[in-house]
Amino acid sequence: MGNQLFGWSDDKQVVLDPELLDEAAGRLKQQTGGQQLVDQLRNALAPPGAFGQIDGGLGAQTRLVHVLTSLQAELAKVGLDMEDLAARTLAAREMAIQANADTTHAANSGVPHGAR
């Protein structure tokens, strides 16, 4: 049994079912081109301009880009499937968003797992 998986949405942690995450990632790969997912993931992990002109922002962005570049290089060394990682990332995000929305709805309506 592996470690507990957590998805994130809105600064909230959501426990993910590994099997469901695998299934969702597989669906995403089928529905969306794998390379497209990879490109989107790369852009999303280090977007340009988000840090603004605040002092220290440029340095922070540089560090972020550096860690992403290093990460990509190391991932390439072991030959990990980036398409799969991208699909899993998006799937985790979708599941976390859905779980958060359902939780909020249930809390507000008093109806657990109720249809929204």
Place this chain on the structure above:
Amino acid sequence: MADYDFYDAYDIIQSGQPYSLKQVADTWRNFAAACQSAADQLKGTSDMVTSQQGTPYQNFGARATPVANWMSQVANQANTVGTGLANAGAVGSSAQMEAHEQYATVSQKIDKIVGPDDALSVGKVNGMKAAEAEGAAVLNPQIDKWSAAYTSFNPGTVPAAPVTNGGTGSHVSTTTSTSDGTGATGGTTGTTTSTPTQTSQTDTERPIATDQNQQNPPVPPGKEDYPHSSVVGSDGKDFTGWVKDPRTGYLIDPSSGQEYDPTSGRWVDPVTGKPFGDVTQYSSRLEGLSGGTPGSMALGGGGGSVSVDPLFSLGGRPLFGGAVPPSLNPANPAYSQLAQTASNSMAAKAYAANALAMQEAQQGGRPYVPPMQAGVGGAGGSGSRARRGGLAEPESTWTGRTGARARAAAAESESTGQRGYVPGIQAGKGDKDKTKVRENPDWLVEDDVWSSGRHAARGVLGEDR
């Protein structure tokens, strides 16, 4: 220590995109989940394979296990990156909210200094500079805080990937197969990811995988739900369209500036900024407000003026749930001054709430329509006339700054009431989201999933169109 003048400080604070930073933070954290998931799968496969006897199996385990462990390290690091970015985003959101509120406050002060005749004198100019200096004294520390958050953002270095004993060409896939590129051992595993097309009964009972996910194309995240959005969605019931103050967590009514503390279930005194009165016994603390239509007032994202009598009502709708904030007790000898303070404070908060909501919408957040733009300048009486909307000369007359001039032009353009009136309660209504005019075309919606680098449309934040 930052030492910018007021408008420079404002511009610098607005140059960041904290909403995008929060989205990026989530992406890194979810990337961490992806890495951990892949690591677990690889480790599981490795354990299964190495449980069999035979050199090829053992060789595979010797390669796969270190990679799985390394992936776990990467996941931890990705979480660290996400945490740092989330912190920077939170600090940035607070800074921007403060900047918007200060902008409105300084405008109010300058309006009061200039007076109704719009005539300037040396004394008035000095007074305006003093007001701006007061605003700068608030904003510069905000820049320092944000800068400190950036400085503390230290993602570290990526641990080196393990060198496999299979030599060159080792390939590890977490979904299809793991094979030795050199062919020396020929170890191959079958950890194939299944992609079912039908929903099992078990799946439907789980909260995070729904029929919708299984049978229909997945709804891109961000299309119906907007993580990190400060604007309350349809789940907020009567608070739908209100804006969460990132500094306090209070909900701000963008049409009046009244505040509600959802944690304690109490309204917030506009003078003291503290919750007051009995706990409002709403079933969810997000229900029970009567609806209503904002009355005559001037409120605009660019112009920013609201006229509200905090003691009475807004368009017939009682403020603060009909209760009178303690600081606004009419028996108080300082009532008139406090009422003016409350009115100004509420106007500034309403302006800030609108500005923040529109800013987030431009960065892929919940679509937002300001409560109204009609009637700017015609709702005097509470002393919160918008500086730029009500003055004959734009602020650039005093500051000579291009950005300020542009903002003034944008504000003046908006103050003409060209936009239609839309009650604040409509903003962000879940059922109406689908029919609402979006800032982005539909083909861009999917990019909202990852979007962080898109720039705001020109003119929305007051710059040159």
